Amino acid sequence: MAFRWDGGFIMVEWDKFDEGVEWYTTHLGWTCLDKIITPVGKKAFLKMPRLGVVTLKSFESELDHFQLREKFEGETRLCFEAIDLEDTLAYFSKEKIHYTELAPLPTGHRRFDIQAFDGARLTVVHNPKQDGQFENVRVTGFSDIVCMSIGVADIGQSIDWYEKHLGFILEGHKVRHAFLKVEDAYDWNELKQVVYDAILFEQIDRSDAKNGYPSVRNYFDVRPDVFYETYEKLSEEGIQLSEIAGNANTGWAGFHFHDPDGNQINVWSYPLR
Numbered sequence: 001m002a003f004r005w006d007g008g009f010i011m012v013e014w015d016k017f018d019e020g021v022e023w024y025t026t027h028l029g030w031t032c033l034d035k036i037i038t039p040v041g042k043k044a045f046l047k048m049p050r051l052g053v054v055t056l057k058s059f060e061s062e063l064d065h066f067q068l069r070e071k072f073e074g075e076t077r078l079c080f081e082a083i084d085l086e087d088t089l090a091y092f093s094k095e096k097i098h099y100t101e102l103a104p105l106p107t108g109h110r111r112f113d114i115q116a117f118d119g120a121r122l123t124v125v126h127n128p129k130q131d132g133q134f135e136n137v138r139v140t141g142f143s144d145i146v147c148m149s150i151g152v153a154d155i156g157q158s159i160d161w162y163e164k165h166l167g168f169i170l171e172g173h174k175v176r177h178a179f180l181k182v183e184d185a186y187d188w189n190e191l192k193q194v195v196y197d198a199i200l201f202e203q204i205d206r207s208d209a210k211n212g213y214p215s216v217r218n219y220f221d222v223r224p225d226v227f228y229e230t231y232e233k234l235s236e237e238g239i240q241l242s243e244i245a246g247n248a249n250t251g252w253a254g255f256h257f258h259d260p261d262g263n264q265i266n267v268w269s270y271p272l273r
Contacts, residue, residue, distance in 0.1 A: 002230050003166045005147055005197045006185035006221035008078045008266070009057040010120055013068065017042050017058050023117040024056065027095060029137030040246050040254075041066060049134050050081070051141030065245040065254055065266075074212015075151030075204060076263040077123040079111070079143040083130040088138045102126075105200065106177050109145050120215035123149065146179075147197040148218050151204040152261045158201055161260060165237060166220070168199065176203040185221035189272055211262040219266045224248045227269040231255065 012020040021044045024030050033045040033053065042058035059068040082088050089112075092099050098115040105111055111125045125143045134140055152158040155178050162168040168180040178201045187195035222230050227248035235241055239257050246253035254268035 002222050002226055003168075003220040003267070004183040004185035004188055004222075005199070006219050006268070007052055007054060007142055008217045008219045009055050010116070011057055011059055011066070011068075011215045011217065012118060012120075014042065014058045014060075016118060017044070017056070020044075020056055020117045021046070027091075027097060028116075028139040029134070030054075030139070038252070040252060048080075048139065048141035049137050050130065051144070054142075060245075063245045064243040065256055069213045071119065071215070072210060072212050073121050073214045073216075074210075074263055075206075075261065076212060076214060076218060076265075077113075077121070077149045078216050078218045079123045079125055079146050079148055080139045081127045081130065081141055081143045081145070082124045082139055083127060083134060083137070084132065085110070085126045085128075091138060105146065106174070106179075107145055116216075118215070122216055145198070146200045149200040149202060150259075150261075150263050151202050151206075152259075152263070153204065153206055153209070155201060155203045158259070158261070162201075165234065165239065166265070169196075171198065177201060182220075189221070189223075206261070209260060209262040211258045212264050214264060217256075217264065217266050219254070219268045222267050222269050224253075224269050224271060227253060230267070 021032050024046055025032055030046040030048050033047050035044040041060040044056040046054050060066040100113045102110045102112050109125050114122050116122050125145050159170055168182050171179040171181045180199050181196040184195045184197050187193045241257045242255045244253055244255045248269040252270045256264055256266045258264055
């Protein structure tokens, strides 16, 4: 499988970068491991206490992949987990951090969105099995329940598109939602194990397919040895791709494209340690 789910970036403006780091460490309980300036801009590595590291990344006007565009989050959501729901929502209310009403997932779990720093949208899933395990933490890590959710106009057509172009595997399909699975990049790259992550597809009512450019971005890992081959293959399949940022032969590289519903899909590659 060329595409493996690998977490993502949270984008922030260059001049607000340090303020963004402080917001996530203060309000969500994350730890900043390091802040660096790279050939593709500023990065801060934010460790979540239960699972995963998310990278805060600056927008870059000179790079197509990282340009700050019209803020339209679209219908692609990177999913995180919360515990101790009552305490978490009480904290957000006290700090005047806007969150949406709780909504059910097909799994029976409940989710909500929060308006994070500078309007970034985080989707949070409550995992009651983790309640009581972390103190002073609002968002504990990437979600084990569903790593992403994607809103689409036609479930059947979307299943076909993602199976064809990204190699997703259908796990279950009902009238207005479907679960597709994809290999997890960390388990493959670090442990040489095949472990699957679940992506929820939800049918939504929409009249257009406006391209989204979310601040909170999913990323799929493609290994350096097949990165440029994968880019060319997608192009040959008629998919409009962004320019490549970085260089997969020497370090980090990435690009993005959109599905037929305008949902942004991001790809990156990096050398292993």
